[in-house]
Amino acid sequence: MRILLVDDSKTMRNIQKSVLSQLGYTDIEEACDGQDALSKVGAYAPELLLVDWNMPNMDGLTFVKTYRKTDKTTPIIMVTTEAEKARVIEAIKAGVNNYVVKPFTPDLLGQRIRETLDKMGAKAA
C-alpha cells in the first residue's frame, strides 16, 4: 500500500514511518508541507495519507480541501496538536477520515491507521 506522510517535522515523519513499517507498510513517500504534498500526489497516487495541520507554505487543512476537490475517496488521517472539538469538526468537514491528537503513542497511531483502513475496506466491500 502506498502511503504519503505530510509533516514539516522530519522526526515526526520518522516516527510515523517506523510505526507503519511495524504494521508491514514500507512503500512510503514523504512531503514537508501541503504544497510539496500536492506536487507529489499525482505521480505517487497514495492509498492513505497522514497529514499534519500546522505547516509552512500550505497548512494541512488547506491541503485536504484542495486534494478533496479531485480525490474524494483516499483515506486521510490528520495527525496534529489541534485538539479542540471545533477544529476536529472543521477537519472532518474538509474531508479527513480520522484524527490523531499529539502527543500520541506508537500504539495509538497504529490503532488509528488500522481502524481507518478497516473502515475503508468495509466501505469498498
Added chain:
Amino acid sequence: MRELIPGLTLDIDTDRLAARIALVANIEGVDAATIVAALEGEGIARTSLDEDEIAGAVAKARAGEASEAVVAQGTPVHHGRDARVDIEPALAEQLDRQRAVLSKTAGDAERAKVCDNADVSHYEVNALCVVAPGQRIGRELDAEPGNDGLDIFGKVIGAREGRDIALKLDGAARDGAGVITAKHAGLLLIDPTHVTVSKELRLPGAVDFTTGHVRFPGDAEIADGVRDNFRVEVGGTLTVRNLVEAATLKSGADLVLERGMAGRNKGRIDAGRDLTARYLDSVIGTVGRDLIVENEITGCDIGVARRVISPKATMVSGLIRAADSVELAEVGSAARAQAGVLAGTSPKVEQTARSLLALAPRVLADVAAAQERLKTLRSIGGKMSPAQAEELTELEFAVASGQGRMEPIARAMLRAGEVLESCRRAGVIVQGTIHAGSKVSVAGVEAIIKRSLEGPITVAADEQGTALVRDQRTGSAVELSSVAEVGALEGSVDLAAVRAAVDELSPGLAERVEAERAKAGKVICGDAGAKIAA
C-alpha cells in the same frame, strides 16, 4: 615448360587450371589455328581455350616482339564448409589465448605469447575464457554445399561437401535460431564437435605471467605452483599441486596446498572451508572451518573458524587462533621462537559481544532519560503547547523503540555468550612438547609456559572454568598457573558481565529461551555451539 613446335612453348599450372604459351619474335609458319591444334593435341579442351588471347599473341610475335599469353583457363573448385559455431569475436580472441595456457604440450615461448601485450599489466593478462550465466557464446552455422570445378583438360574436379555435425553442448543451451548461450558460469571450451562450459578449471602449468591473476567461479586445480604476487580466487575448491609463493589465494570451499606455501609474510590465504597443506611458512589469513597441516607451521598468523587438526605438525612460531580445539605435535622450539596457540577464541563473536555490552547501557540510559522527561512533562498539567505535544510524542516513541530494542539486544547477547562459553571449553592437545616461552590460551586466559611440558597433554578448562594441564597417559592434572604465567586474554569478554547485561535488559530471558528451545527440541551446547562460532 615444353616446346610444342619451334618457337612455341607451353606451360601448364600444377593445378591444371591455367595454360600459358610463349612465342619467340618473328616466328614463321605459325598461326592461331596451328596453335589451337597443337594445344588440342596436348589434350586441352577446346572449351577452355581463349582464342582471342592466342590470336593476340601471334600478332605480337609476327610484329617482331616475343609474346606470352594465358590461353586456357579452368574453373576452380569450391569445397563446402562443415557445420560450425560462429564464436562471438571477443570470446574467439580469448579462446586463442586460453588455448596456449591450457595446453599441456605448449612450450614456454608459446605461453609467453599470451602475455605479449604491452597494453595490460602482466598480472591482468586474463588468459582464461570464463563466461557468465546466460552469456552469448556464438551461433551454430549449418554445413555449406560445395561447387565442382573443371580443369583445362575438361576434367571435373569434385568438390567436398560440407558435413553436418551433431554439436554436443555441455553447460550450454541453444535456442531455435541456433544461438548458443552459457547455462552457468564456467570455463568455455570449444572444439569442432563440443561446446562445453566447465565448472572445473585444470591448469596444466603454474599461475604466473602467462596466466595473470586467476578468477574462476568453480573448482580449480593448478598442476604447478602459484608465483609471487599473483592472486587466485575461486568459488569452489582450489587445489595447488606445487609450491605457492607470496601469493594471495581465496577459495569459496576447501583450499588444498599439496606441497605448501612460503608466504614471506606477504602471502595471504582465505579458505571458505578447510585448509589442508603440507607446510605453511609466513602466511597470513583465515580458514572457514578446519586447518589441517601435515608437517610444519612457521611464522604464520591464521584465524581458524573451527578446529586445528594437525597432530603430526610442529608449530614452530607465529600465531594461530581457533574457535574450537587445537591439536598439534609440538608447540614452539628450543630456541624459544614466539609461538602462540589460542584455542576457543572467536574474534568475531567476542567483538559482537563487546559491541553489545557497550550498546546495552546506552539503550537503558536513553530509555530511562526519555521516561524521566515524560514524567516531568506529564506533571506540568494544564493545556499543553504544540511544541510540548510534539516532544511528548517523540519521547513516547523513544521509550517504545528503546524498549523494543532491548529484547533483541538481550537475545543476541545471550546467544553470543553461549557461543563464547562453548568456545571456552575448547582445549589445546599437544602430542609432543610445548616448549618454554610458548603462549597458550584456553578458557579466556593466556599463559606463557615457564618450562617445557612433555606430551601427550591437554590444556583445557575444567567444569569450574579453571585452566588445567592434563597428562593424557596418567590422567593427572595440574593447574595451568603452576607451569605458566597466567593472565586474562586481551580482548576476552567477561561472560559474567554478559549474563548480567542480559538480565538487566530482559529479566528472565535465559529461562524463557531455554523453555522455547525445550519446546522446539533444540539445545545449544558442545559442538553445536562451536558450529555457531564457526
